[in-house]
Amino acid sequence: FNWKAKLDQATIARFQRELGAMGYKFQFVTLAGFHALNNSMFELADGYRDHGMAAYSELQEREFGNEARGYTATRHQREVGTGYFDTIAQTISNGQSSTTAMKESTETAQFTIAAE
Incomplete structure (x- = not known):
């Protein structure tokens, strides 16, 4: 399902709240992790092709920057x-x-x- 092809940004933003109002208690978005993992690996591979290890170092720096927000996988x-x-x-x-x-x-x- 291509969200942006069918819905505007405001509708997408309130989607989960509206599901909750209808009584849905558990909203499990399995595809989000799949897409996040695969897209981030594609971007890293693309950067590695063009910039070598510097692309990986940039990824590490983004990770370190996210530690203040609770990221622990460094x-x-x-x-x-x-x-x-x-x-x-x-x-x-x-x-x-x-x-x-x-x-x-x-x-x-x-x-x-x-x-x-």
């Missing part, structure tokens, strides 16, 4: 639970695991959590 290892699995490995091996990921990772060294 620390991707933490985001996917690496520390949790390191703890499990250390527990199973009685603290002797040599395959943990976080202890000396570049993420631990480069990205620090600001003191609250």
Whole structure:
């Protein structure tokens, strides 16, 4: 469904509120994530073709800029639970695991959590 081809901006903006007023409690927009992921990867690949690693660096800078708004994926290892699995490995091996990921990772060294 092409929203802009069928509806004006004001109608699109109030769509969810109107659904809520009709009694709908759960509005799940599955395609938004699909399109956001694929379009952003297309834009990165396009930029990488023309500008090399500078395109990736620009993406990182946008991520860092979004941290103030709550974005946390700049620390991707933490985001996917690496520390949790390191703890499990250390527990199973009685603290002797040599395959943990976080202890000396570049993420631990480069990205620090600001003191609250």
